Every structure is written in C-alpha cells, then in structure tokens.
Amino acid sequence: MxxxxxxxxxxxxxxxxxxxxxxxxxxxxxxxxxxxxxVLPEHEAASLTMPAKPAASAKVKLDEPEVAIDEKTLQLVDEKILKAAVPENESLAKEEVAKLADIQTQLKDQETLLKAQHADADDLVALKEEQIKLLEAQLAQKQ
CATH class of the missing domain: 1.20.5 (Single alpha-helices involved in coiled-coils or other helix-helix interfaces)
Known part of the structure; x- marks a missing residue:
C-alpha cells in the first residue's frame, strides 16, 4: 500500500x-x-405462576362441573417468602422500604383522586336529576 x-x-x-x-x-x-x-424476584415470579384463589362470594353457577381444588396446592403467598430472612445488607433493606413507601404514597394519591372523582360524579348525577325535574316542569307547563 x-x-x-x-x-x-x-x-x-x-x-x-x-x-x-x-x-x-x-x-x-x-x-x-x-x-x-x-429475572423477577422470587415473590413476583411465584405470584405470576400461581392462580388466584376464587372468592367465595363470587361463585357463579356455570354449565361446567366444578373442579375440586385442594387448598394446600393453591396458595396466594409462597411459604418461602414468609420464612425468608430480612436482607442483611442494610442498603437493600432501606431500598425495599423506600420502594414500599413510594408505592404506599402512590396508592394514597390514587385513593384521594378516586374519592374526588366519585364526589364529582355524585354532583353530576344530582345536577342531572335537577335538570330532568326542571325539564319535566317545563313540559308540564306547555301541555
């Protein structure tokens, strides 16, 4: 070259x-x-693979026969999680606590937002009822 x-x-x-x-x-x-x-943490992976336990009040009669479910095989929480030791590393424990606190504040914010939406919906329903009554009164006057 x-x-x-x-x-x-x-x-x-x-x-x-x-x-x-x-x-x-x-x-x-x-x-x-x-x-x-x-890789999901153990407790999240276990909750994704296990089916949820059906609520007793939500039983609906279907044409299909009911399948007997053994209570021992159906668990919402894995026993390993309950018996697992708290992380020895202090920073991991603090991180987990901070994450849970963040989730808790998000849930509280969501709760207040839902309560405000519910109150607004109640106000709208009351106003619509009042509007219907006024329209019925106007209709009665014209007849």
Whole structure:
C-alpha cells in the first residue's frame, strides 16, 4: 500500500463507519436481550405462576362441573417468602422500604383522586336529576 492509499480519507471514513455499525449492532443486541432476560424476584415470579384463589362470594353457577381444588396446592403467598430472612445488607433493606413507601404514597394519591372523582360524579348525577325535574316542569307547563 502506498503512502497516498494509507492516508486516504475514504479509507478512514470506511473504517470509522464500520466500527460505528459494529458498535451499534452490539448495543442493540445487548438491549434486546437484556429486556427479555430480566429475572423477577422470587415473590413476583411465584405470584405470576400461581392462580388466584376464587372468592367465595363470587361463585357463579356455570354449565361446567366444578373442579375440586385442594387448598394446600393453591396458595396466594409462597411459604418461602414468609420464612425468608430480612436482607442483611442494610442498603437493600432501606431500598425495599423506600420502594414500599413510594408505592404506599402512590396508592394514597390514587385513593384521594378516586374519592374526588366519585364526589364529582355524585354532583353530576344530582345536577342531572335537577335538570330532568326542571325539564319535566317545563313540559308540564306547555301541555
């Protein structure tokens, strides 16, 4: 290779472009497989695989015969979770407590928002009832 060929801007641009494409493919590969291979904590994985226990008050008679379910095989909470030790690492325990506190505040915010929506809906129902009464009175006057 001559000196002019080694210092060619086309060659430098080609090598740089090739490296960028290889790096982008590697990052895309890592991103796609990192999202699909996430490992769930034990308690979340167990709750996803176990069916929920049907409520006694929500029994509905269907044409299909009822299947007898053994109470021992159907559990909402895995026993391992209940007997598991608290994390010894203080930062993990604090992180878990902070996460639970954040979820609790979100639930409280959602509760207040739902109560406000319920109150607004009650107000709207009362106003609609009043409007219907006024319209009925106007209709009675015209007849």
């Amino acid at each position: 001559t000196l002019d060929q080694r210092n060619s801007p086309k060659l430098l641009l080609g090598i740089t472009g090739g490296l960028v494409v290889i790096i982008m493919l590697f990052l895309a590969y890592q991103w796609f497989f990192a999202t699909s291979n996430e």
